[in-house]
Amino acid sequence: MxxxxxxxxxxxxxxxxxxxxxxxxxxxxxxxxxxxxxxxxxxxxxxxxxxxxxxxxxxxxxxxxxxxxxxxxxxxxxxxxxxxxxxxxxxxxxxxxxxxxxxxxxxxxxxxxxxxxxxxxxxxAVKPSLEIFLFNGMTVSLRTAADTREAVKLRSPKTEELFALLVCKRSVHREEIVDTLWDGLVPDKAWKNLNSTLYYVRKAINAAEQRCEISVTGNEIRIDSDTLYCDLYEFERILKEIRRDPERHTPLFKRAESLYTGPLLRGKAYEWAGEYALSLERQYTELLEIQARHYRQRGQLLQALNCYEEILKLDAIREDVHGEMILVFLELGRKNDALRQYRQLETMLRAELGMEPDAKIKELLQ
Missing domain, CATH: 3.40.50.2300 (Response regulator)
Known part of the structure; x- marks a missing residue:
């Protein structure tokens, strides 16, 4: 790449x-x-x-x-x-x-x-590269030296899940894998399943001499993250850069937005990934809030509105975000849009929670 x-x-x-x-x-x-x-x-x-x-x-x-x-x-x-x-x-x-x-x-x-x-x-162009996309689903492909993309076929749902677990956690204890993927099986059967499934993972990702290394050291199984591209790794790296100094990393905001195309492993019913996916969504929401504040400080109000709209796609009943949008609309002189935003919040809260918006938000319009 x-x-x-x-x-x-x-x-x-x-x-x-x-x-x-x-x-x-x-x-x-x-x-x-x-x-x-x-x-x-x-x-x-x-x-x-x-x-x-x-x-x-x-x-x-x-x-x-x-x-x-x-x-x-x-x-x-x-x-x-x-x-x-x-x-x-x-x-x-x-x-x-x-x-x-x-x-x-x-x-x-x-x-x-x-x-x-x-x-x-x-x-x-010498070596092919393994590309893994975990946001909004799971896609694994091989980018060859001839610049073509070939889908990597994982043998079974359990092979997919083991691979996803290794990519997300990078290093996992054998017992954690067994407890996560084969809970309830007798130990001998569970260990046998782990060994055979790991074999099929290695076989799939080492196609075309990719040499994406999965190593076993003692009871730890580790995937070498340096031998592949993963949108999750890139997203986490960018988050760290932005948190260090939001003002100096404005260009990275758009890159992070382009990476977060949907929830982590959407459509995969992996219990172990649920909390992780929610954590990433929260971090993405925080990133959008940082970006919105940055845009408002620079007077870029339309861009700030776009950030707030993205937040509401993830959590539609965030009263504070609706309130910020109302303020921005008023700053832009768009009172009708501010009223429409309030009515939208009012309707949603009544339907979902059986409650009225905070009185302070209504006061913004008076």
Whole structure:
């Protein structure tokens, strides 16, 4: 999977490039930054394959940032993006991968990605990668060196559940697995089932020489998370980054939203996953609340409304969120929408809980 950063102080230009990248049919992970120093801090903690850098930025321009990035990641590929042709010669003197004039088009980006494919082939195309998506269901596939995706077939529902358990917990004690998946069986039968099911898991995920390692050390069974891609791992990593400093990781909000496509393992009746799924939903809701506050502080009220709407999709009777939406509507001068939001809350609370909204929310409209 190609790891990309896009750095441009012009938000519209950065969003355009992010959209074009997202529409490409290839495995990649792109993170956007409006502040070059935020991009630099990110690159110090995360591997990056290619950086698309606007040249003309205040404080730290693209050429200065390219030097900072290559100092910490020698193999990073630099692509300069600018509206000024005069920079081209200087850019190529710096031995960058490519130089693109704004506005970027999908056709011009194809040229860059082909060049990147040639230079990146040794690191990106040698080994196939296992991709696991656990939000909104469970999908396991193999991304081959030929850039095709092949579904990984797990032999039985118990094989699927054991694999899901290992991926979610990364390391599990044998007795916990037996108690979780084969509770009620006599010990000999339970241990036999574990061994045979683990064999079939290994057989499935090691197809096409994937070599996703599942190791057994004493009574612990562990899956090597470094040999696969999992949307859950990426989501948890992003949550940690945002919690450290919400103000400096604004671009990661949208990435987290794109990863959380629905509840963890939706449609799978795994009792052990229930509390974990609820915890992730709560964390996602907290993330949306942080993002909404951030947008309101910056005066981006429509974006804040979108966050509140997403929260209500998860928990429709959150009175506090309805109240915040009413306040935002009033700030926007949209009193009819504020009244409509209150009526929606009123109807829902009466139907679901047999109660009226908090009087303080009604006072907002007077």
């Amino acid at each position: 190609l790891r990309i950063i896009v750095v441009d102080d012009e938000e519209l230009a950065a969003m355009r490039l992010m959209r074009i990248l997202s529409e490409r049919n290839e495995p990649s992970e792109a993170v956007m930054f409006l502040d070059p120093l935020e991009a630099y801090e990110y690159a110090k903690a995360h591997p990056v394959d290619v950086a698309f850098l606007d040249i003309s930025m205040p404080d730290v321009n693209g050429m200065q940032l390219s030097k900072l990035l290559t100092d910490i990641q020698e193999k990073i590929k630099i692509v300069f993006v600018t509206g000024y042709d005069a920079y081209a010669v200087r850019a190529f003197e710096l031995n960058v991968l490519d130089y693109i004039m704004k506005p970027i088009t999908a056709e011009r980006l194809d040229v860059t990605m082909k060049r990147l494919g040639t230079s990146h082939s040794e690191s990106a």
